[in-house]
Amino acid sequence: MHMPRFDVYVPQDLNDALSFLDERGEEAIPLAGGTDLLTLIRAGVVKPKILLDLWPLRKNLSYIRREGGYVRIGALTTVDEVLANYLFRDSRYLGFIDAARGLGPTFLRSIATIGGNVATGHPLSDMAILLLALKAEVKFVSRHGERRVSIDEIYLDKRKIDRRPNELIAEVAFREKPMSSSTAVLKIDRRRGHSMGYVVSASYMALEGDVITDVGIAFDSLGKPYPGRAYRTEEFLIGRRFSEDTIAESSKVLELEMTRLSDYRAPAEYRLSLSKTLLKKCLLLVSQRIKEELMHG
Amino acid sequence: MAEYRDYVVKLTVNGVTYIVSVKPYERLIDVLRYKLGLTSVKEGCGRGECGACVVILNGKVVPSCLTLAIRTNGAEVQTLEGLAPEGKLHAVQKALIEVHGIQCGFCIPGFAIAIKHLVDNNSNPTDEEIKEALDGYLCRCGSYSMLIEAARLTAKYVSEGRRYFDLRECLGE
Amino acid sequence: MTTYEYYRIVEEVFEKYMGRPTVFVGKKITKWDEVAKVTGKALFTADFLKLYKDVVWVHSVRTKYSHALIKNIDVSEAVNVPGVIRVLTARDIPGVNDVGYVIPDQPLLAERKVRYIGDIVALIVSKDPYSASEAAEKVFVDYEPLPVYIDPEEIVDLMTIEEKAHSLIHDERGSDVVAHVKIRVGDFSKALREASVVVENKYRTPMQEHAYIEPEAALAVPEPDGGITVIASTQCPFDARRAIARVLGLTQNKVRVIAPFIGGGFGGKEDVVNEVGAKAALATYYTGRPAIALHTREESFIGHSKRHPMTAWYRHAAKKTGEIVLVEANILLDTGAYASLGPFVAWRATVHSVGPYKVPNARIDTLAVYTNTVYSGAFRGFGNPQVHFAVERQMDILAEELSMDPVELRLKNILRAGDRTIHGQLLSVGHGVGLEDCVRRVIELSNWYEKRRLYSNQNEPVKRGIGIALMWHGNSIGVEGADYSSVSIIINRDGTITFRTGLTEMGQGSLWGLVLIAAEILGVPPSYFRVEIPDTSSAPDSGPTVASRSTVMGGNATVVAAYKLKKRLSELAGSFLNCDPSDVVIEAPKVYCREDPSKEVMWREVVEEALWLGVPLQEYGFYRATRAEWHEETGTGAPYITYTFGAVVSEVAVDTETGQVWVERAYTAYDIGRVINPIGAEFHAVGGYVQGMGYALMEEVVHSKEGCVYNNNLSTYYIPTIRDAPQIAVAFIESGYRQGPLGAKGLGEPSIVAVAPSIANAVSHATGVQFTEIPLTPHRVFIELEKRKRRL
Numbered sequence A: 001m002h003m004p005r006f007d008v009y010v011p012q013d014l015n016d017a018l019s020f021l022d023e024r025g026e027e028a029i030p031l032a033g034g035t036d037l038l039t040l041i042r043a044g045v046v047k048p049k050i051l052l053d054l055w056p057l058r059k060n061l062s063y064i065r066r067e068g069g070y071v072r073i074g075a076l077t078t079v080d081e082v083l084a085n086y087l088f089r090d091s092r093y094l095g096f097i098d099a100a101r102g103l104g105p106t107f108l109r110s111i112a113t114i115g116g117n118v119a120t121g122h123p124l125s126d127m128a129i130l131l132l133a134l135k136a137e138v139k140f141v142s143r144h145g146e147r148r149v150s151i152d153e154i155y156l157d158k159r160k161i162d163r164r165p166n167e168l169i170a171e172v173a174f175r176e177k178p179m180s181s182s183t184a185v186l187k188i189d190r191r192r193g194h195s196m197g198y199v200v201s202a203s204y205m206a207l208e209g210d211v212i213t214d215v216g217i218a219f220d221s222l223g224k225p226y227p228g229r230a231y232r233t234e235e236f237l238i239g240r241r242f243s244e245d246t247i248a249e250s251s252k253v254l255e256l257e258m259t260r261l262s263d264y265r266a267p268a269e270y271r272l273s274l275s276k277t278l279l280k281k282c283l284l285l286v287s288q289r290i291k292e293e294l295m296h297g
Numbered sequence B: 001m002a003e004y005r006d007y008v009v010k011l012t013v014n015g016v017t018y019i020v021s022v023k024p025y026e027r028l029i030d031v032l033r034y035k036l037g038l039t040s041v042k043e044g045c046g047r048g049e050c051g052a053c054v055v056i057l058n059g060k061v062v063p064s065c066l067t068l069a070i071r072t073n074g075a076e077v078q079t080l081e082g083l084a085p086e087g088k089l090h091a092v093q094k095a096l097i098e099v100h101g102i103q104c105g106f107c108i109p110g111f112a113i114a115i116k117h118l119v120d121n122n123s124n125p126t127d128e129e130i131k132e133a134l135d136g137y138l139c140r141c142g143s144y145s146m147l148i149e150a151a152r153l154t155a156k157y158v159s160e161g162r163r164y165f166d167l168r169e170c171l172g173e
Numbered sequence C: 001m002t003t004y005e006y007y008r009i010v011e012e013v014f015e016k017y018m019g020r021p022t023v024f025v026g027k028k029i030t031k032w033d034e035v036a037k038v039t040g041k042a043l044f045t046a047d048f049l050k051l052y053k054d055v056v057w058v059h060s061v062r063t064k065y066s067h068a069l070i071k072n073i074d075v076s077e078a079v080n081v082p083g084v085i086r087v088l089t090a091r092d093i094p095g096v097n098d099v100g101y102v103i104p105d106q107p108l109l110a111e112r113k114v115r116y117i118g119d120i121v122a123l124i125v126s127k128d129p130y131s132a133s134e135a136a137e138k139v140f141v142d143y144e145p146l147p148v149y150i151d152p153e154e155i156v157d158l159m160t161i162e163e164k165a166h167s168l169i170h171d172e173r174g175s176d177v178v179a180h181v182k183i184r185v186g187d188f189s190k191a192l193r194e195a196s197v198v199v200e201n202k203y204r205t206p207m208q209e210h211a212y213i214e215p216e217a218a219l220a221v222p223e224p225d226g227g228i229t230v231i232a233s234t235q236c237p238f239d240a241r242r243a244i245a246r247v248l249g250l251t252q253n254k255v256r257v258i259a260p261f262i263g264g265g266f267g268g269k270e271d272v273v274n275e276v277g278a279k280a281a282l283a284t285y286y287t288g289r290p291a292i293a294l295h296t297r298e299e300s301f302i303g304h305s306k307r308h309p310m311t312a313w314y315r316h317a318a319k320k321t322g323e324i325v326l327v328e329a330n331i332l333l334d335t336g337a338y339a340s341l342g343p344f345v346a347w348r349a350t351v352h353s354v355g356p357y358k359v360p361n362a363r364i365d366t367l368a369v370y371t372n373t374v375y376s377g378a379f380r381g382f383g384n385p386q387v388h389f390a391v392e393r394q395m396d397i398l399a400e401e402l403s404m405d406p407v408e409l410r411l412k413n414i415l416r417a418g419d420r421t422i423h424g425q426l427l428s429v430g431h432g433v434g435l436e437d438c439v440r441r442v443i444e445l446s447n448w449y450e451k452r453r454l455y456s457n458q459n460e461p462v463k464r465g466i467g468i469a470l471m472w473h474g475n476s477i478g479v480e481g482a483d484y485s486s487v488s489i490i491i492n493r494d495g496t497i498t499f500r501t502g503l504t505e506m507g508q509g510s511l512w513g514l515v516l517i518a519a520e521i522l523g524v525p526p527s528y529f530r531v532e533i534p535d536t537s538s539a540p541d542s543g544p545t546v547a548s549r550s551t552v553m554g555g556n557a558t559v560v561a562a563y564k565l566k567k568r569l570s571e572l573a574g575s576f577l578n579c580d581p582s583d584v585v586i587e588a589p590k591v592y593c594r595e596d597p598s599k600e601v602m603w604r605e606v607v608e609e610a611l612w613l614g615v616p617l618q619e620y621g622f623y624r625a626t627r628a629e630w631h632e633e634t635g636t637g638a639p640y641i642t643y644t645f646g647a648v649v650s651e652v653a654v655d656t657e658t659g660q661v662w663v664e665r666a667y668t669a670y671d672i673g674r675v676i677n678p679i680g681a682e683f684h685a686v687g688g689y690v691q692g693m694g695y696a697l698m699e700e701v702v703h704s705k706e707g708c709v710y711n712n713n714l715s716t717y718y719i720p721t722i723r724d725a726p727q728i729a730v731a732f733i734e735s736g737y738r739q740g741p742l743g744a745k746g747l748g749e750p751s752i753v754a755v756a757p758s759i760a761n762a763v764s765h766a767t768g769v770q771f772t773e774i775p776l777t778p779h780r781v782f783i784e785l786e787k788r789k790r791r792l
């Protein structure tokens, strides 16, 4: 059934959009794919005065490119576009395929954007969790310039990110990863198809021989109501030899820095156990991907 | 109460171009169902969770319940009504009848569109690719196994170059 | 008891076709609705909106509390919202403010108190949907909150079955126990002494949501004489008509209900249509304009009946040999805020509470109680999936105690022809009791013994298991109500046939089964038939489309009508073909004499001749089931006309690291007497399995302690997706039921009954943990596995 009524500003281009935000940013809400925002509006949780339609900005802000040692993804790139991009067939970035294939029902992926996923600030944001593991940075733009912030610094509270009212997210970018590295995202729930996940886990790991030279571990939540990185676990892993024992020990470290909440879907104790299991499964998958690449390269 | 301005949207649906006036909050599904009378597009949830409202928009499958109508200016839309010329059935329609996969039928428009879209882009999908393409479309009557079979059969027909079938023949008349 | 002619006709037709090849029955023939549905032309209720102008929208303003007294309702601001035409409250109801189904306990619009989060306090009638929902925020209600109960064990003690002291939800009734159904058979203390094994456990099953993809909808249209036509997504057009007429204070002939294609029902589109239809009709009544009431998905979750959650304590006692000597149970069904069909559900649960076994002694007490949760009512299986979960788990646990194979234990105890049910009902050969054949078939299909052995010793983190469950399910409605059905068959002047019934099409294909029956008997191919959409103004009252009764009850009515027409037309054709009527063969487009096929005439000519000679070309077929019998104090008698039997085997994989369970393969065999429409039969076997799998593994409506529903959408309430549905092998046994149409029985509900226990049994087999609660979500499985690890 119908949406509640709202107004929309349709900008000509990015400049127009930013000028609009400069003036009316306090009361306007940017609308990307709308897969998250429109459902909140429908539920009456968000009552917008006016929406800023970002779709016209796709001409400029939907791209995936390698540039200056970075992989750059335009904020309005859709999940489908990620799935279709050859870059993510690179074994280092297979985590994107995991995340995209698991994101919502198939038909949502044609409109759900990467920028929207990062900006929702909801724990269950698969792309954002992967980008956390990749230590990506988020580029905010306004009429007055741009600001690059490490993605782990933008989350403030549930559905609240550190975005100024006159800013838009224009891009997320991460440094190209070394050859002997890979990524993985795992999400576990009651059903195989379209699911939210009791726990969503993403890992990035680089190996030299069997030594872990770089690692990023992220979850839908470490205790706060938004996604985050497991810094202590990362610290523990770095420089160690990759082995079953190391993983087993790292899960003990994870336990120290993670608090889980109970809700109607699952109790905290289960979520915690599952997080440890997924940490292990994710790292094993990453190492397997690295090995396969070395073998078939 | 605030007045909301009208936007004029020109869109082509099933090959016919329409000019409609829409409010900013109206969704594509509202336009298709209530302004153009294309009621094959079903509303099962209005929240992007069921797939019953899915149409092909500029070559992509989208949930029409989460697509604002103002975004469809200049767009090309395809719904179940437009899959085949009058008197004909598209391969996917023929296949759905042949495997007897239609129970209540409320989910069928979404599945038919999804299968058509899949086969347009991949005329020889594996079972895994079929499941991937149909992931998240819900059929509460539980016809999934028949729907997979229908997708296989559609692909077979299309790869044999048999895209349309005579409706009367299908009925054995 | 009077024996009506129709009983004789049904048996005569049964005998004629028993073991004989058929032309249409049992054949896969494209259903009447397939082309309309696949081309997008089939109209569902909300689609009719495009055919009407000036339609008003009806929006339900629902309560903010799930248990409270209403002190005052102020709609003065809401009325002034631009676009709003009227705001209706309980005081505006011209007739009776009640939409209850079994008992009159459910107001359409709350007046004195609210009892659950879906209760409606006012209706906004508006010229567009937007202002309707905006005005809803301007309805102000003063509530006096009362304690909220979401657990039936707060109302009744499970072990003593005594009602506890609490703030009554239905104070006007003086008790929150809606129904108490019993079985008292044999001498149970003696039985306990004889037993060598006793198994007792507490079981829990969840509240399940129908989650049909089409939410509830009704469109009311004014008629010139003050009557109202309501197009509604309903399984029971005649029940809806009765309820709507009562709310509006109109006679039934002034209300016309049309049931177009229905986007899934599964029992959920029974009583809620009383409410939705009445809401639309009320708006039309006051505005004189067409009115539409559409539920959003979220409203559908909180605003229509569910499957009753069950808490049950079961005790089974058996001899060393495996013979069951006693079943005892206390069964608590949470019917939520209103009775809906709860009393009938409690009764059906009780009737089937010992499973399809010979049980000499039993003591069963089933209580349906009110709580402040969303009300529960009819849902495919109707109480039976709940008790089968408990009974079939008990059987496996018993087998383990006795060190017997679960199949062997069951074969020792199952009902066979000549046995008596727990109620003392004799299952004569004429019932067709093919349960043993079902068991043998699934055992063979699944390679049971081999896999059972193979899966018993595994050390991998992913463990496999195989489980079986049996079931029985009484056909039609038994003592729940007047059990009749009817159809009319009208032969048109061009030889085509119009087929009408008040039974509805929800995708199950049973109306097509009726056409196949009529075609078979008449000798006129199904392509000559046109099924008309059920319409209370043209179709005969056929009773509700529930309880797996369409094929059996509608089928018998069809047999009767087709038989009579056939007889009349054979006599007519015989007279001018010069052959004995019994020799006349109708094979439209031809009609000829069996002895001398050269004596031939066209079907159309016979029809034309009938008009000239005054032989009626239309027939009304009516059938009422033989009266059910039930003695309340003992739970004995003959509760149902007959029973469908079946067996289901499931194979699962359990990831012991995450607790996830996947069904990999399933095998089902049902004895449905005779397969009438194989397409529909397969739909049920497969669709019932998938829905049952959801029940076993993922589905559960959860309320907060304030009585709100946490998971009120299809992202958070999980139903199986295409990735979850397993391969399902389907087999049918056709033992033939003498009083069924060509021997047929029902399958709609039976197809879900044994699924969850078969899966749970498989999970227990895989893990060695005895599960007693569904859904078997990953966390439940994982936590039980951890507990077991700690114990070992």
Ligand SMILES: Cc1cc2nc3c(=O)[nH]c(=O)nc-3n(C[C@H](O)[C@H](O)[C@H](O)COP(=O)(O)OP(=O)(O)OC[C@H]3O[C@@H](n4cnc5c(N)ncnc54)[C@H](O)[C@@H]3O)c2cc1C
Binding pocket: A029, A030, A031, A032, A033, A034, A035, A036, A037, A038, A039, A054, A075, A076, A102, A103, A104, A105, A108, A111, A112, A113, A114, A115, A116, A117, A118, A119, A120, A124, A125, A126, A127, A163, A167, A168, A169, A170, A195, A196, B047, B048, B049, C715
């Ligand atoms: C049925 C369903 C299933 C889903 N399943 C998943 C899932 O499995 N995994 C998952 O991660 N998510 C899921 N989601 C959530 C959602 O689809 C994703 O988060 C999606 O990526 C959001 O992108 P969007 O473009 O639709 O964002 P929108 O809804 O348009 O926006 C979301 C938020 O981000 C802000 N925003 C968007 N773009 C920008 C920008 N460029 N600059 C500043 N602010 C911006 C908006 O103002 C809004 O607050 C699901 C949603 C639905 C309805």
Ligand code: FES
Binding pocket: B042, B043, B044, B045, B046, B047, B048, B049, B050, B051, B052, B053, B054, B063, B064, B065, B066
């Ligand atoms: S109605 Fe659009 S996805 Fe359900």
Ligand code: FES
Binding pocket: B101, B102, B103, B104, B105, B106, B107, B108, B138, B139, B140, B141, B142, B143, C213, C263, C264, C507
């Ligand atoms: S056929 Fe009924 S939902 Fe798919």
